[in-house]
Each structure stands twice: as C-alpha cells, then as structure tokens.
Amino acid sequence: MANEKTCNPFEEIHNQLNRIEDLLSNINQRLIQIESSPSTGDAFMDVNEASNFLGDAKATLYGRTSKNEIPFYKRGKKVYFKRSDLIKWIEEGRVKTSEEIRKELKKRY
Numbered sequence: 099m100a101n102e103k104t105c106n107p108f109e110e111i112h113n114q115l116n117r118i119e120d121l122l123s124n125i126n127q128r129l130i131q132i133e134s135s136p137s138t139g140d141a142f143m144d145v146n147e148a149s150n151f152l153g154d155a156k157a158t159l160y161g162r163t164s165k166n167e168i169p170f171y172k173r174g175k176k177v178y179f180k181r182s183d184l185i186k187w188i189e190e191g192r193v194k195t196s197e198e199i200r201k202e203l204k205k206r207y
Contacts, residue, residue: 140182142171148179152188 149156160177162168169183194202 140180142178142180143184145177145179148184151181151184 143151145156145159149159152159154162159168163170163172163177169179169187171178171180
C-alpha cells in the first residue's frame with residue numbers, strides 16, 4: 099500500500115493547465131518567428147517550396163512554367179517563384195459567388 103499514490107485531482111488539473119500554457123507559449127513564439135521570417139514577404143522560393151506552398155506536384159509546376167501559366171523567374175536552369183506573385187496568381191482565379199453574379203446582373207439591367 100506504500101507504493102500507491104494519492105492523486106489530488108486539482109493538482110492534476112493544475113499540472114495539465116501548466117502544460118497547456120507552455121504549449122501555447124511555444125506556438126506563439128513560433129508564429130512570431132514565422133511572421134518575421136523573410137519567407138512570408140517577397141522572398142524567393144525554389145520549386146520544392148513553391149510545390150509545397152501550392153500543394154501541386156513539381157511536374158505540374160514545371161508544366162505551368164513551360165506554358166507560362168504561372169509567374170516565375172529563371173536564372174540558368176533554376177526556376178524561382180515569389181510568394182507574393184503566387185498569392186496574387188491564386189487570387190486572380192477567384193470565382194464569383196452566385197449572389198455576386200446576381201448583383202452584377204441587376205446593375206446592368
């Protein structure tokens with residue numbers, strides 16, 4: 099019976115809350131690092147980074163560059179992308195909602 103631990107439920111809750119606070123603090127620190135890193139601005143990305151960012155296969159990305167469907171930069175045999183260019187390219191593909199189309203039609207007629 100000496101090996102049995104008496105567990106105070108309030109102490110366990112307190113310990114869990116401390117762990118949650120530590121996790122939230124770590125997450126906050128990582129977000130600050132991400133926001134201040136150059137990759138969130140106009141930094142250049144290679145094909146691997148752009149592929150991950152867009153969620154496309156590298157082959158798809160190369161196909162889009164060869165057809166000039168996506169903005170890119172080329173130096174020698176290397177292809178680069180700017181994050182801001184890719185975001186703008188994605189935003190240009192926005193599809194209007196049915197409500198937006200109805201409002202436009204009402205304005206015209």
